[in-house]
Amino acid sequence: MRSLNRRHALAVLAGGAAALAVPWSRAGARPLAPTEIAPLGSDFMWGVASAGFQCEGHAPDSNWSRYVQQQPWQYEPVRDSVDFYTRYSSDIDLAVGLGVNVYRISVEWARVQPRRGVWDEDGFAFYDAVLDTLAAAGIRPMLTLDHWVYPGWAADRGGWGHPDMVGDWLANARKVVDRYASRNPLWVTFNESTIYTQIEVANLTLPLTSAPMMQQGVDYAHNTIYDYIHQVQPGAMVTMNIAFTTGTTEPVFNGLLFDPASRHLDYIGIDYYDGFSAGTLPPFTPGPLGKAWQKNRQPEGVYYALSYYANRYPGLPLYIVENGIATQNGLPRPDGITRADDLRDTVYWLQRAKADGFDVIGYNYWSITDNYEWGSYDPRFGLYTVDVVNDPFLTRRPTDAVAAYSAITRNGGVPADFRPAHRPVDCSWANLPDSCSDPVRLPDS
Helix, strand or coil, X not given: CCCCHHHHHHHHHHHHHHHHHCCCCCCCCCCCCCCCCCCCCCCCEEEEECCHHHHCCCCXXXXXXXXXXXXXCCCCCCCCCCCXXXXXXXXXXXXXXXXXXXXXXECCHHHHCCEXXXXXXXXXXXXXXXXXXXXXXXXXXXXXXXXXXXXXXXXXXCHHHCCXXXXXXXXXXXXXXXXXHHHCCEEEEECCHHHHHHHHHXXXXXXXXXXXXXXXXXXXXXXXXXXXXXXXCCCXXXXXXXXXXXXXXXXXXXXXXXXXXXXXXXXXXXXXXXXXXXXXXXXXXXXXXXXXXXXXXXXXXXXXXXXXXXXXXXXXXXXXXXXXXXXXXXXXXXXXXXXXXHHHHHHHHHHHHHHCCCXXXXXXXXXXXXXXXXXXXXXXXXXXXXXXXXXXXXXXXXXXXXXXXXXXXXXXXXXCCCCCCCCXXXXXXXXXXXXHHCCCCCCCC
């Protein structure tokens, strides 16, 4: 899931210079705000998301289990997280109750290949059981091949800095594809690949000078496995999802890595979380996420993200692969925004984007339960909250967003006359210059 706090610092630093180089991306004025909005349609994909290391527990030896062990001042213990490994069936039941039809998981390389060239049938059996349960529930899987985690044996030799990493990654990916292509999943090859490179550098696995080598390797691996997936699963839908920063920084931050993969995409997978505008810069704090619950919320930014990528890669459908809001251990946010209001507001802007002609095909809420947010259990993103540190029973407790999301999936969106709880800002930095010169507005403004 989530991106690092340092990503936001980079976005702010790059924004001013990049804005000067980015051309106007949209022809004509923005359409007027409609007084009523249509639902997203029966074919729209409503989903929830999770990731192996963050949710499964019972973690095998991996680069991330080592980061946690080696840097106790930086990362708190993983424990067994929310124990999706043994509770997957009941969590899928929760997804059924939400009315979603997509469930994103990752197939952890570290779990299915504990030694180089040796695959673990028990590891695959776990994912077999998860996918069987999803199929019985009528839910389509979205499978991530790499959510920032690889086996300990690959970490021993330097991870993505080793020349054999790409070949070994592809060998495992082909095994996963061969086993699960018949399930007709949606595919994500790499999660937030630019952030992935940052993480490897930050954790001293990858020298900064080797970052271009990792980026080239990730692009080659994505393009190669894309072709292989389409051989095994004709008509497959494959992406490499992007952590959206701001439109002005995207060519610098994501474009250098994403553009070489852009001809091997069937949809654009976008992760959208926080927004920026003058006076709302996030506090810079150390740690993997910083204080995520203090970061500025701009639900309308999801519209700008969709607009940016619709213009950058015309003809490709758009899917919000991750979106959510952080609280601190389930406490109210300092800005007073609730999870339910944020979700409804975000979906309103999805419907506005669809009404304005953007080919939006799906949305995943991050995440169905709280989980290990890359170093801490303080940030809570779950529709169902779980107190991993203090509750030995790992009870799933519904937040106010559970009822909100259930109503959304049942009705195909928010009601036609809905108005967001939080008005859009006058000058968002989400996609300069037009997000300031021609911002999205509500019908009464």
